Amino acid sequence: MRPSGLLACAPLGVLVALLPAAPAAAEDAAPYGTPSTRCEITDPRLPELSGLAGAGETMLAMNDGGDQAEVFVLGGDCAVAEVRTAAVDPYDPEDLALAADGTLWLADIGDNAGERATVALIGIRPDGSSTLTRLTYPDGAHDAEALLMAPDGTPYLVTKEVLGASSVYRPDAPLADGATVPMSRVLGLGFTLTGTPGGPVGRAGQLLVTGGAVSADGQRIALRTYTDAYVWPLSGSDVVGALGGTPVRVPLPEAPQGEAIAFAANDRDLLVASEGLPSVVTLVPAGGDLSVAPASAPADAAAGPGGDTRRVAPVTAGLIAAGVATVLVWLGGKLRRRPA
Numbered sequence: 001m002r003p004s005g006l007l008a009c010a011p012l013g014v015l016v017a018l019l020p021a022a023p024a025a026a027e028d029a030a031p032y033g034t035p036s037t038r039c040e041i042t043d044p045r046l047p048e049l050s051g052l053a054g055a056g057e058t059m060l061a062m063n064d065g066g067d068q069a070e071v072f073v074l075g076g077d078c079a080v081a082e083v084r085t086a087a088v089d090p091y092d093p094e095d096l097a098l099a100a101d102g103t104l105w106l107a108d109i110g111d112n113a114g115e116r117a118t119v120a121l122i123g124i125r126p127d128g129s130s131t132l133t134r135l136t137y138p139d140g141a142h143d144a145e146a147l148l149m150a151p152d153g154t155p156y157l158v159t160k161e162v163l164g165a166s167s168v169y170r171p172d173a174p175l176a177d178g179a180t181v182p183m184s185r186v187l188g189l190g191f192t193l194t195g196t197p198g199g200p201v202g203r204a205g206q207l208l209v210t211g212g213a214v215s216a217d218g219q220r221i222a223l224r225t226y227t228d229a230y231v232w233p234l235s236g237s238d239v240v241g242a243l244g245g246t247p248v249r250v251p252l253p254e255a256p257q258g259e260a261i262a263f264a265a266n267d268r269d270l271l272v273a274s275e276g277l278p279s280v281v282t283l284v285p286a287g288g289d290l291s292v293a294p295a296s297a298p299a300d301a302a303a304g305p306g307g308d309t310r311r312v313a314p315v316t317a318g319l320i321a322a323g324v325a326t327v328l329v330w331l332g333g334k335l336r337r338r339p340a
Helices: 005-018 202-206 239-243 317-332
Strands: 036-041 049-055 058-063 069-074 080-086 095-098 104-108 119-124 130-136 144-149 155-159 165-171 180-190 209-214 220-225 228-233 248-251 258-263 270-274 279-284
Touching: 049 095, 049 104, 049 209, 049 270, 058 095, 069 104, 069 119, 080 119, 095 144, 095 209, 104 144, 104 155, 130 165, 144 220, 155 180, 155 209, 165 239, 180 239, 220 239, 220 258, 228 239, 228 270
Parallel strands: 049 258, 130 180, 144 209, 209 258
Antiparallel strands: 036 279, 049 058, 058 069, 069 080, 095 104, 104 119, 119 130, 144 155, 155 165, 165 180, 209 220, 220 228, 228 248, 258 270, 270 279
C-alpha cells in the first residue's frame, strides 16, 4: 500500500506520538542473529515489492497494485528468472503465499478507502490456469496486507489497523472459483510501539501489519509491521491457536517501506524486503530455539461480537476518536481503482 504522503504522516504522527510507549507484547529476546544482505532486486518490473514467498532456493515476488496478476520468480541473486501471470486485473494485491499443491495465491485485499464490498484471493496453478474467489467481511470493509496460508490450505487475512488492533479473518467455506465466500472474525491481535525505526509513517509504522508468511514445513508463522517481525510456533494448521500465543519479536533493519516477508529455504531464517529500487532482500538468521510450543488457544476459538483481542495496547476513548478522525482525513487523499 502506498502511504498518502504528508497528509497521512502529519496527523497520524501526532496521534501516535500521544500513545503510551508500552512494551511490545512479545518476547523481545529474539533468537535471531545479525541481519545480512542476501541480494538486491534491481529489475524495473518490481518497483513496489509487497509480497514475497520462499520456494526452495528461489523466491517468489509480487508488486503492490498493477493491472495484471503477476508473480516474478527470482534466483538466489534476485534476478528475475520467470514471470507467471493470470488474466485477472486486480484491485490492490498486497501479499503472496505458495500453497502445498504449488498454487501461488495473490491476496487482493488492499482497501485504503474502506469501500470494497468484496476482496479476493487469486490463484495461479502450476499448470498455468487460474482461479478467483471473492471474500466478504462480516463487519464491513477493512484494509489488509497480510495473508497466512495454513498447511491445510485454509487462508487467513490479517488487517492493517492504525492503532495496532488487527483482526484475523477466515473463510467460512473452501475457496471456489467464481464464488463469493463469507468470512468470520476468529481472533484479535494487538501491536504496541516498539521503538524500532523505519517505514514511511514514523512511529505509526510500528503498529501496522504489512505482510505475513507460513514456513513451508508448517512449523512457524510470521507477521511483520514496517519495523518488526513477529514469529509464532505453529502446530498442524491451528493458526488461531498459534496466534493466541506469545510471539518472538524481531527488530528489522530500517527500510523505507518494508512490506514483504518470507521464510528462507531452511524454514527458520527470515527474508524481508521493501518497496523501491533497488530493494535489498535481507536475511535474518535464526540462531536459537524455535521449536514448536503448545498453542494457548483452541483452534476453533472464534472471537465474539466484541472480539477476542490479544495484547492490545490500552488507549483512551479520546485517542480512539482522534484515530477515527485521522483515518477519515488519511483516506480522503487515496486514489481509487475499480474492484477486481
